[in-house]
Amino acid sequence: xxNRRFSEQERLDRRRLLAAGGxxxxxxxxxxxxxxxxxxxxxxxxxxxxxxxxxxxxxDRITQITVCTRPFRAQGxxxxxxxxxxKVIVHNYGHGGSGWSLSWGSSGIAVQKAMAAGERExxxxxxxxxxxxxxxxxxxxxxxxxIYAKDLxxxxxxxxxxxxxxxxxxxxxxxxxxxxxxxxxxxxxxRSFQTYQSLxxxxxxxxxFIDDYFVSDDSTRLRREASSTDTRPKFADLQRELIAxxxxxxxxxxxxxxxxxxxxxxxxxxxxxxITAYARLLMADFVANGGKIxxxxxxxxADFAKLREKVLINATGYGSRALFGDESIIPxxxxxxxxxxxxxxxxxxxxxxxxxxxxRDGLVFQVVGDxxxxxxxxxxxxxxxxEAELAVNTIAGLYKAL
Ligand SMILES: Cc1cc2nc3c(=O)[nH]c(=O)nc-3n(C[C@H](O)[C@H](O)[C@H](O)COP(=O)(O)OP(=O)(O)OC[C@H]3O[C@@H](n4cnc5c(N)ncnc54)[C@H](O)[C@@H]3O)c2cc1C
Numbered sequence: 001x002x003n004r005r006f007s008e009q010e011r012l013d014r015r016r017l018l019a020a021g022g023x024x025x026x027x028x029x030x031x032x033x034x035x036x037x038x039x040x041x042x043x044x045x046x047x048x049x050x051x052x053x054x055x056x057x058x059x060d061r062i063t064q065i066t067v068c069t070r071p072f073r074a075q076g077x078x079x080x081x082x083x084x085x086x087k088v089i090v091h092n093y094g095h096g097g098s099g100w101s102l103s104w105g106s107s108g109i110a111v112q113k114a115m116a117a118g119e120r121e122x123x124x125x126x127x128x129x130x131x132x133x134x135x136x137x138x139x140x141x142x143x144x145x146x147i148y149a150k151d152l153x154x155x156x157x158x159x160x161x162x163x164x165x166x167x168x169x170x171x172x173x174x175x176x177x178x179x180x181x182x183x184x185x186x187x188x189x190x191r192s193f194q195t196y197q198s199l200x201x202x203x204x205x206x207x208x209f210i211d212d213y214f215v216s217d218d219s220t221r222l223r224r225e226a227s228s229t230d231t232r233p234k235f236a237d238l239q240r241e242l243i244a245x246x247x248x249x250x251x252x253x254x255x256x257x258x259x260x261x262x263x264x265x266x267x268x269x270x271x272x273x274x275i276t277a278y279a280r281l282l283m284a285d286f287v288a289n290g291g292k293i294x295x296x297x298x299x300x301x302a303d304f305a306k307l308r309e310k311v312l313i314n315a316t317g318y319g320s321r322a323l324f325g326d327e328s329i330i331p332x333x334x335x336x337x338x339x340x341x342x343x344x345x346x347x348x349x350x351x352x353x354x355x356x357x358x359x360r361d362g363l364v365f366q367v368v369g370d371x372x373x374x375x376x377x378x379x380x381x382x383x384x385x386x387e388a389e390l391a392v393n394t395i396a397g398l399y400k401a402l
Contacts, residue, residue: 050258050265052213053344055356055363057396063362064338065383068160069331071318072096072376074233076172076181077106078326081113084301088311090114092130093320094329097169097372099129100161100273104195105188107133110313115141119311123148125298126315128158132282134313139289147286148296148307150319153279157317160336162366163359165271167192168238170332170372177236186242193246196271199278205360206278207271212348214266215398219254235372260398270348276361298323333375337388338362354394365391 073094082089092110095102107130114122120143124135127149138145153159167189172181199207239247253265287293298304301324304312314320321329341362349356357364367387368374 061339065388066160067335067381068157072330074173075176092315101167102188103129103133105191111137117311123309123312128156131315146292150297163273174234174236204277212270215351216264219264274360331379333378337365356395
């Protein structure tokens with residue numbers, strides 16, 4: 001997804017703004033059997049005016065403000081194997097703003113490494129996006145699994161994510177995107193993408209596609225490249241180069257062809273996770289397959305000695321910073337303002353650095369800033385009401401003239 005939603009949606013926005021013109025449309029196949037349907041050009045707006053149900057965006061409808069830190073590592077996620085005492089530890093953490101998006105692919109790699117140790121009883125430490133998918137994939141590989149975690153959904157960081165398929169959001173810095181990393185990342189993305197296709201159309205819509213509109217007051221904004229005056233290290237921007245075939249083409253709407261007056265709109269199709277339903281589904285499947293979940297906190301890796309399993313997958317996310325003393329994990333703060341759901345709203349918006357998502361478990365508004373450095377090295381988790389209201393009022397402004 002390469003446009004320009006901001007922050008983790010920065011990666012999405014890049015797709016919105018820049019990439020969709022040359023992208024191909026994927027008609028997903030199963031087990032690599034059928035893939036096709038190339039449509040290489042950006043579509044022009046259809047003749048009929050776009051109709052969008054009005055969103056009831058107002059600050060009195062905010063139900064919750066949540067804050068969490070993304071576990072960013074400049075070199076990308078940690079997936080190596082470490083021996084600590086008698087235990088084999090397979091790491092599976094540090095996915096920045098892409099943890100949900102890459103989870104099936106990343107956990108697939110971790111599971112392969114864990115199973116290679118020859119044990120059939122395996123522990124997973126952590127019950128977020130990476131821990132749950134690790135547990136499920138271990139079961140599918142024939143292992144008996146216990147998840148040990150301090151907290152379970154909805155009290156994990158994964159439950160506070162925006163909920164979009166953003167596979168290269170703050171995944172690593174450009175300098176670290178070696179050919180080997182790119183190959184690894186592309187494999188993770190493709191496996192995750194295909195797995196997500198098997199989770200569409202389920203009760204409660206854990207995963208669904210939405211139309212997403214990038215809205216601009218200025219037509220040139222739709223074509224603007226990132227500022228070249230910024231001297232900070234760049235975050236890797238991998239989608240256009242490596243997975244263009246997974247990006248549906250966008251459509252543009254000029255003034256008068258949509259409900260937002262003289263503005264310019266670009267429409268994309270994005271995959272969205274309704275995280276409450278999705279996390280519950282993952283937990284229920286894990287338990288139905290015979291998985292066990294135990295509440296446990298580990299203060300140092302030496303604490304793993306008390307576990308009966310010899311092989312562990314470490315999926316503690318940002319928690320690995322303290323647990324393993326891994327200071328390569330950099331916090332990137334993100335805040336969501338949640339609002340009463342509105343069942344007739346099935347589209348997302350991006351306007352003036354604010355993202356809106358029509359999640360069924362609560363509408364999501366987020367200030368995402370102008371680039372991936374928004375919230376960088378900020379580990380404060382105190383909710384900022386003013387920021388939440390700014391997010392809601394910015395989107396509400398689009399509807400003022402309606
Ligand atoms: C605002 C925001 C928006 C985001 N939006 C998106 C998005 O749209 N799409 C996307 O793909 N990603 C998104 N992300 C990123 C994504 O949320 C993370 O990459 C992902 O949640 C990381 O999952 P995890 O399983 O590694 O960690 P966590 O969800 O943090 O889970 C860690 C688990 O380990 C346990 N644990 C930690 N330490 C210990 C310990 N010492 N002892 C025992 N248990 C421990 C915790 O209790 C928990 O169960 C977003 C992140 C933020 C902050």
